[in-house]
Amino acid sequence: MKFTAAKGKSNPRVIPGFGLTLGTTLAFLSLLILIPLASVLVYSFSLTPTEFWEILLSESVVWSFVTTIGCALIAALINCVFGTILAWTLVRYDFPFKRLLDGLIELPFALPTAVAGITLSKLFSDQGFFGAPLARIGIRVSYTHLGIITAMVFIGIPFVVRTVQPVLSKLDPQFEEAAYCLGASPARSFFRVVLPELRPALLTGFGLALARGIGEYGSVIYIAGNSAKEHTQVSSYIIMQKLNYLDYEGATAVALVILILSFGLLLFTNIIQIRQARRTGMR
Template identity: 50%
Template sequence: MSTATRKRRVIPGFGLTMGFSLLYLGFIFLIPVGGLLLYTSMMSWEDFWRAVSHPQVVASYKLSFSASLIGASINLVFGALVAWVLVRYSFPGKKVVDALVDLPFALPTAVAGIALVTLYASTGWVGQYLTIFGIKVAYTQLGVVVALTYIGLPFVVRTVQPVLEDLEAEREEASASLGASRFTTVRRVILPSLLPALLTGYALAFARAVGEYGSVVFISGNMPYRTEITPLLIVAKAEQYDYPGAAAIGTVMLIAAFLLLLLINGLQWWTQRRGL
């Protein structure tokens, strides 16, 4: 194709910018991940399987992934509600509430963990009242879910909020004027427009929760087979100089998280293709 017929770009330099992008992604993502996989591949299959299938490790898998899925699911519902309130309504202190949504981004995870323990311990501000009803949060699996829900909320809110801002309220009014019920308006008008953003926020919240460490170690109690998460187990093995074991467990977490994110993104692509 000649230069005359080649379509001119408004902003030139695609090759240069693509090169820098790939270089950056290589140093930040591909080289560390490749190094982890390469280090793991040096282990024999027996050693790898022994490291990743130990009952203590399996128990940590179950807790990490189940608590992450529960936390992301909670944020999927309530994050959408928070985004809806912030976009559709005006009320005193709205900017303060909007700023508080980003607090988990700014607050160090260790500080967040200490704050959660202060709130939900049996003698804490909230925990002392929950204890009356026999509900214990700190040092239980419920505490892990609370911590992962806390750190994942902004991902859903900030993903859904811009889509809601671009979604005209007139569409809802038109649906109501045509006789549609509120449930039908939500199901047929609002939800299809929000579904890709909801799935993206869900995937981001889940991915963040799977790798969370700082805010969980304080409130979980770190009891083996009960409240010990996989990232903590990886750190413990690294501190014991068991680098092959830490790499093997990290590889399993990496593959599992990648497959789940691939599934969620595939579902998002399918909904966009079908126009749901």
């Protein structure tokens, strides 16, 4: 009796401990993550719609959304280009110090954001190592939108490299060689043969880098300048500023918009991954 139950599909949970692990997981998740996040949601419902829109449509908040989303989009696109080049180089070529280069990609994950922030800000300031030569040709990076984009490129690059790299290493070079033998140029074979295969991974990496850029605080605020006049305040900075002035209504309203954006992006990357898993599973 016991044997058939275990052998058949009628009892998929042979391993003990389902109830215990489910209960513990749900308790941790609810207490530490879901209930606190729901508190933001509940609090924002206590605002009337007029109050809510008044906060969101104030000049500094609207500009912070434009700045944050715009810079994060540009940075994520730059990261897709360089991330693909880096992943390609790391997968397809052998060269000295390759493992070192591969390890360094993860630096933005390991380096605290505040450290990255003050360092980039100093490097790109008018007297900095990069900033001084750039200033001579009239390009200012620190305390401008360029600075925000630079910081977002810095923190976003590992997301793209690490999602593209495994897909690329599983891709058989035979296909490109076939394309090449049929007379396609290397560029053409890349764009027509390799890129379509990389698209789901690239989109996932793009989504992750974009989400990180939109939520980023530590590495951005020092290089951003945070000037309301020049529209270099990011949304995270606005939330923190409102919190410091004890303006909880304002902080939650702005946070709600950013939360919805990040959940949208989370959903987007998850759907891509599930679809990709199904596609490869079917093969």
